[in-house]
Each structure stands twice: as structure tokens, then as C-alpha cells.
Amino acid sequence: MDFSLSGEQRQLQDSLDRALASFSPLARIRCHAETPDAFAGDLWQGLVEFGASGVLVGQSHGGLGLGVLDAALVAEMLGRYVVPAPYLASAVLAPLAISSAGSDAQKDQYLPRIAAGELRIGVGVSERTAGARAGAGVSYRDGGLHGCARFVVDAAGAQRFLVADQDDGLHLVDRGAPGLGIVPLDTLDRTRSTAKLVFDSVAAERLGAPAAGAMRTLADAARVVLAADMLGAAWKMLDQAVEYAKVREQFGRPIGSFQAVKHLCAEMAAELEPGRALLWYAGYALDQQLADASLCCAHAKAYIAEAARFVSRAATEVHGGIGITDELGLHFWFKRIAWAYQAMGSPERLREEAAQLQQLG
């Protein structure tokens, strides 16, 4: 029994930490944020060289063949450095969907190119994870897709899209397919590319047979990976708040020596850190296909989302006025957390799912 990360997993995080510190500094993020709907090819290339695009692709298809827990450990670092890369869709959800629901031919066709970082696939599963808002929803009939997928993730730089229909069927669509409208959505988080897809009888390639469990796995993995992203982003904000409180002086002493500030920092750490163990377990349970995997994935995202939201406002507050300035840049982390909080299921929705999974109410 060993409830801890392996040496390899710690090394994975440490080396990614060092790499991102050098190739994804805040200046690079700021530059990206000023270009709407851009694809940061240099950052993606850095991640591809690291192997991140193939983290979930089997070794026989040129990937690392690791699990969702490992994918989450990568995501934690991407959140820590608010990296604008299509990791969630292209490196996690698309390969997972193709691996679990695709035919052998589809796996051979797509997985090696995904692992190599050449093929990027935006993913539209919002209606099946966060729920369908009015006017959204995709149906599949007569070999074509109809309707609208509202909150498609990692659209910029994607050559294809993976879309879930209302019956949890999964489809691949070409970016240039006739009848497909792509409308970029400007969200507050400029490190994430989001778009609305409108389908007017768009030709689509269905992933194998509709596998009942595939959408469930996608939802679970999305939640673990987004939780990890928020954990990384929130810890970075807390680290910054603590460092600032040690050096910023008011009333002749560091503000961190005042209990009003220090207790706030303690509360942030005490709320956030237990989420890490829940996240590790959720990722492990998903990889091992344990019975409580979906329940723990939902709980992990709900728990970390709320802890991270608390940290994102309190860490900003610890900085005082400078905390809300554009110049300091803390807002990139705040917005990253705000985005992930809602995406693929808000805490309230996830808890309703948790109750249903236990046949409660």
C-alpha cells in the first residue's frame, strides 16, 4: 500500500516545472492574451517535445502510454504556469475518446499523429458534461450532424473537432467541412480557446460503435484534469500571496506577521491541500477502473473548484490594490480558475451527479 506519487511521477512534474518556467514565462502568456483566438504554436511544440501530447496514447501508437493520473500531474503544472495550450482537448479527451470508442483503423489513423502533436482536435462535450443551455445541443441523423455545440474547448489551432451528440455518440468533424460554422467565444480566460460550432447537416465520422462508457470516461477524465489545472493555478496564487506577505511592509512590519493576513493564508492552504489527495485517488481510481471512480472524479473537481475559487479571491486580496492590476498579472490565474470552475460541470452539478451515482434522492 503506497498512497504517494512514484519517483517517475515526481520527476515528471519537476522537469515540467523547470521547463515551463523557462519557455512559458508571464511575458509570453501576456503576449498570447493580446492576440484573440491565437494558437501558441511555440508553447505547444515545447509540450510536444516533452511528450505531453502523447501522455495518454499507447506506446504502440508512439505515445507515453501513461494514465489519467499522470495526465493530471501534467495539467497541474500547466495550470501553475497558466499555459495556453490545447492540452485538455488534444492530449487528453480526443485520444481517450479514440482509444475507448474508436475502431482499430481509427486508432491507427489518428493516435500516432496526436502523439506527435501534428493532429490537434478541439472537443465539444459541454452539453453532455456541464449541461445543455437553451439553443445548444447536437443531434446525429442521416449521417450528418445538426444543431449547436456551444462550449467547444481548444478550438484555435485544431484541424478537427470531436463532438458528442445528445445520445453520447462521438463524432469527428473536419474543420473545413461544408455546413460547419465556427464562432470563437471570447471568455474571460485568454489562456483557453473556446468556440461555438454550428452544424447544418455536417458530414461526420462516427467513432466506432457508440460505446456506452466512452462519454462517462471522457467526463471523468475532463474533471480530474481540470481539477489538477485549478490545483496548480491556485497553489501558484497562494505561493505568490505568501511571498508577497513576507516582504510587503505596512505599520512597520511585514503584513504576513498580522494574523488577519496569516490566518487567511493558513485557511487557503488548509482548504486546498487535502484536494490533492482526493485528486490523486480519483485519477488512480479511473485508471484502475474502480467502482467509485466517477464519484471521486466528480467530488475532486467540485472540492478543488471551490477551494481554488476561495484561494483565487483571497490571494488577490492579500496583495491589496496591486493584486487587481493588469501589471502584476495575478488575474491570469484568477481567470484560469474561473474558467475551469464552470467547464465540464460546476460544483453544484457535479454534486447532483455524485448523489445520483449513489442513488441518493
Place this chain on the structure above:
Amino acid sequence: MNLHYSLEHEAFRREVRAFLASHAGQFPKPFGVNRPTAEARAWQARLIEHGYAARTIPSEYGGFGAEPDILKSHVIAEEFSRARAPSGLVNQGISMLVPTLLEHGTEAQKRQWIAPTLRGEIVWCQGYSEPGAGSDLASLKTSAVEDGDDFVINGQKIWTTTAHGADMMFALVRTEPHAPNRYLGISYLIFSMRSPGIEIRPLKTMTGAAEFNEVFLTDLRVPRHQIVGGRGQGWAISNSTLKHERGMLADPHFSAARMNAILELMKTETVDGVRAIDSPVLRQRAMQLQGRVLAMQYHGMRLLSASAKGDEPGLPRLLVKLQTCEINFQLSALAVDVMGEMGLLTADSEEARSHGVWPRRNMFDIGMIIGGGTAQIQKNIIAERGLGMPREPKLANVARAP
């Protein structure tokens, strides 16, 4: 991450299960915070004999004498919990005094006190807090003055659990009033609660029960050899055992059992004919707490694995008491809210649900948030030791100025 146990530990688990199966129906009845009954002492003796209690205490002092193996201890706890079997005795003598004597006691002290304490024959109470020394424990004033072969003690202790039923007290007293700093003026003494000069007054709390006592010490004579460690070392010694107390106060399995009990309650309790579990608002609260309980459960496993490897994760361990006590309070509050007005009924009412345990627990839980280091002191510790934040400037000199 590998949550499978080794073959050795699985074999050990089967051994524990076999023991519990062969003793089913022979478990002693709960005795609360009172003195262990003869039945409970017999059970304790059997557990020590098999290594399911006092497992790592050397056999020459009355323990089982096994090598420390934290996973085996965990297996024992899991299996006893699963079988709803009472574990070995848990009290302040066993959790705090015994580790202190093992680490700091003389050979004679170890031989005299540890074995009967483990067997439940000697019950201890803790004499740390004073009316004027709570969170600032090091300001304690109870004095011990050397007189011939004795210390003569005068002062008052408070928040003393089981004082009325205890045989002995381990206490912090001031022996060196002129030490270079107040921490170095404190010594750790042990003495009989039957000595002349001890008066015990029960301290009734908001739950209506006297869970604590006040203990008045007047010209109490304690033989000099009943000091543990050297003169002036009491502060350091007690700090090494306070962490055992905080561990004792924050068991994640306890919260999980509460959570499950509340979900069962929510399936049966109805208002306007609707079950509490069918109320979206109450269900949200329950699920939010379930997430928090799960997080602390896995956090506990993370700490367990770290301990098994000899790692000392600073911050993750420091937050446990704060979070667990808060979650337990929120749990009992939810249970009361699920029952609404019915949740106000005490054990004295025949209408009460679950014998009125939830409102009583909820009030008791406030005491748990305060006891063993208040939530505010825990936050200081998390910030200063866990996050490396600066300490509050000392105002002691200012206060002492004329």
C-alpha cells in the same frame, strides 16, 4: 500510487479477521470516558497479548514488542472498525503519558508506570491548561517549590478530563521562576490524584454534562523523583506529546462514519412528506460535506504512507486538526438541520430522533474545535511552520513594563 497491500500485510489482515471472528459476541460494552470496566480490561489484555493494542511498546514494559509497521497498525484499525469491535484502550495515559515516558522517563519510571497504564489499571489525567494559561500555555503559574525530598505544588488546573476517575496526573508546573525564559521554567511532574491537597470540581459544559474538571492543588507534596526529564525541560517534553493528542482528536474514519449515518438519517427523515435526501438544498450540503470527508480520508492515507516511509510532510500534517474538527462540526450541524425542529429535542424527550445525539454532538464539536489547540492557534502553526510566514512580534516585554 498502489493501494494494494503486500502479501505479508494481506496475511496479517486475515489473521486479524480470524481473531475478530473467533471473538464475535465477546466484545466489551462501551464505557465512555469513565474508568475501564473489568470486562474492558480483560479485552485490553487479550488485545495486547495478540499485538492488537500497545503493539510497538517494548514487552519489558508490558507491550507486545513488535517492530513499528504503520500499515499493520492501519490494518488493525480498519478491521476493528469493519467488525465494529472496540479497539484497545484510548486515553490520555496511553496516548500521551506512555510515549512521553518511553522517550524521556527513567528506567524506574518506565517499569513502574507503563505496564499498569496499558492494562487500564492506572488511569491518568492531564494537568496542562490553567484559567490564565490556555492558548498561551507557557504562561502557566502553578508553582512547584523544592522542599527536602519533595516538590510542594500550589495552583489550579482546568479542562481536566476524567479527573474524578483518575488515579494519577501528569502536569506542567513552574519549578524555575527565574529561568532565562518562561519556557525553561517549566517541569513535567507525575503524581497521585489521591494525595492530600487535591480538590476536584466538575466543570459542566453547554452539553449539560461535566466532561471536564477544575483541579485545585494546595500544598501538594510530590516526591522529587517523580519529575520526568530534567528540571526546566517540561515544555520541550510536552510539545513532543501534544502532537499525539492532535492525532487522537482527528480520525478521518470517524467523520466518514458520521457522514454515512447522516445519509441514512436523510433517507428516513421527512418534512411535508418529502424525504430530506430529496431536498436539493440539503442534498447539496450533504454532497459538499461528503467531498470534504473524502478529501480528508485520502489525505490521511497520504500522511500514513509518508509516515511509513519516514517522510515528514510539514504542511499536510499541520492542517489535519483544523480541517477535521471543522468538518465534524458541519456534519453534526447538517444532521440537526435535516431534522429541523425535531433536531432540537434532547435525549430527555421521547420524541427525539437518534436519542438526541446530534444536537449534543454539535455542541460538543465546538469544544473539539477549541480543545487541543484552538482553530486560531492551528492557523498560526500552519502559517508559521507550514508556510514559513513571519511570527507575531513578541509583546511580552511591553506588557511587563511598568
